[in-house]
Amino acid sequence: MTAPSPPQGRASLAPGQGTIATIGWSLAARLHLAATTIAVTLLVTDWGYSYGQAGMVLAGLTVGQGIAGPVNGRLVDRWPQHVALGFTVVAYSGGLVALSLLPGPLRATAPALALLVGLANPPVTQTGRKILARLAHGRELERLYRLDATGQELIFVIAPPLVALVGAASGGRAAVWTLAGLALGGGLGFAVRLRRLAAGSDRTSPTDDDADGTGRHRPAALLAVVAAMGCVMVAITAVDLALLAWARDRGSLALAGWFAATWAVGSLVGGAVSTLAPGRLASGPVRRLFWFASGLVILLPALLVGEGRGAAGPVLVCLALAIGGTAIAPALAVLYHAVVRASIPRRRGEAFGWFATGVTVGAGVGAPLTGAVYDLGGVRPALVVAVAAGYAAVLLMLPVRHGGQTAPDDGVPVDAVPGGPSTASS
Known part of the structure; x- marks a missing residue:
């Protein structure tokens, strides 16, 4: 079957038009992603399986989602965005319902079915961040990405408790149905929003690349x-x-909830402040990631001083998380913007798809690595893993910054560069 051909020429989308509503629908379409682990785990354990077997099903889903990142991102580049999104949303939601209805004799095939469901994972993050790059340029675009990253924190406040509550009241199958409903409702709502914005046709001409401020696709930087x-x-x-x-x-397992909530609140505050801050306070990926990594460092003295001091220890850890968490949303936002600067419009969905795969791989590597280190040495060595990974991110971005991608912290006002974001090539 041949993909529908979008009309030639640039989509007529006025910068800033409907921006908040677009971000809102983009976030609504991502709600289901934050609750996947809870819903699938409840379903599989309700079958009488172990947590290890639940992990196998989740692994299949995660592998599928990792593969789907760039593949479905390319689909967004080649098809009208609302069509690509609607097609994958229906397939993904239907797959979740099918998984929940597996009869007993077929439940051994759940990991394989989960892999297929993951392959249909809707490209909501790719589409949402790609469309923002058509709504704004330069520092205004980075500000939108900070708003997006701040809203991402709210997803983790809303979706997991909702799905967990449904699961506790009605079982794992109902939790998965809730997950499918969130994916379907949010995804179709976002698709309708894109259709109304006339953003479904996203095939671009060479002049679009110039207007976007990126002369060519830069795979090494991406x-x-x-x-x-x-x-x-x-x-x-x-x-x-x-x-x-x-x-x-x-x-005191409940402490983990307080830690997560404190960190999320810190990120919310940091994202809100950086979004509202004057443009001169903006900074690029190297500086933002440096502050992110440095925010992780302060956890080590907090643990060192607080360990063995009763209630004072968790209080110090919460304080360190609140302070360090303020760097999370700004760091994520500047990486979103870096994807824009490293890609051209007609390949931006695929670029954000690879970015989503990086998220999946990072989470998949971080969990077993940290678990092994914790088993060997305890909490402080495990946190050293986090610090090392944070500073590794800084080092990885140094060639991108010095390769000619002038970031806002380099002293060059991005909006002053002809064409919007930095036009310098590597």
């Missing part, structure tokens, strides 16, 4: 950004897992 995002996810996963294990070993 690879560095994807690898840096993978390192950031290793760091985030390491902190989450290390503090969860530390809280459990202290006999």
Whole structure:
């Protein structure tokens, strides 16, 4: 079957038109992603299977999602965006329902079915971040990405408790149906929003690349950004897992919830402040990632001073998380913008797809690595993994910055460069 051919020429989309509504629908379409682990785990354990078997099903889903990142991102580049999104959303939601309805004799095939469901993972993150690059340029675009990253934190506040509540009340199957409903409702709503914006046709001409400020696709720079995002996810996963294990070993698992909430609030505050800050306070990937990694460092003295001091230890850790967390949303936002600077419009969906794969791989590497280090040496060595991964992300972005991609922290006002974002090539 041949993909529908979008009309030639640039889509008529006025910068800034409907921006908040677009970001809102983009976030709504991502709600299901934050609750996948909870819903699938509840379903498989309700079957009478072990947590290890639940992990196998989740692994199949994760591998499928990792493969789907660039593949479905390319679909967004080649098909009208609302059509590509609608098609994958329906397939993914239907796949989740099919997984939940597996009869007993066929449940051994759940990992394979989960892999197929993951392959249909809707490209909502790729589409959402790609469309923002058509709504704004330069510092205004980075500000939108900071708003997007801040909203991402709200997803983790809303979706997991909702799905967990449904699962506790009605079982794992109902939790998966809720997950499928979130994916379907949010995804179709976002597709309708894109259709109304006349953003479905995204085939571009060479002049679009010039207007976007990027003369050519830069695979090496994009690879560095994807690898840096993978390192950031290793760091985030390491902190989450290390503090969860530390809280459990202290006999107070509820502390892990306080740690996660404090970190999320810190990120919300940092994202809100950086979004509202004057443009002169903006900074590029190297500086943002440096502050992110440095925010992880302060966890080490907090643990060193607080360990063995009763309630004072968790309080110090929460304080360190609140302070360090303020760098998370700005760091993520500047990496989103780096993807834009390293790609051309007609390949941007694929670029953000590879970025999503970097997220998946980073989380997949971070969990077992941190677990092994924690088993060997405890919480502080596990947090050293997070710090090392954070600074590795900084090092990975140094060639991108020095390769000619002038970032806002280099002293050059991005909006002053002809064509919007930096036009310098590597």
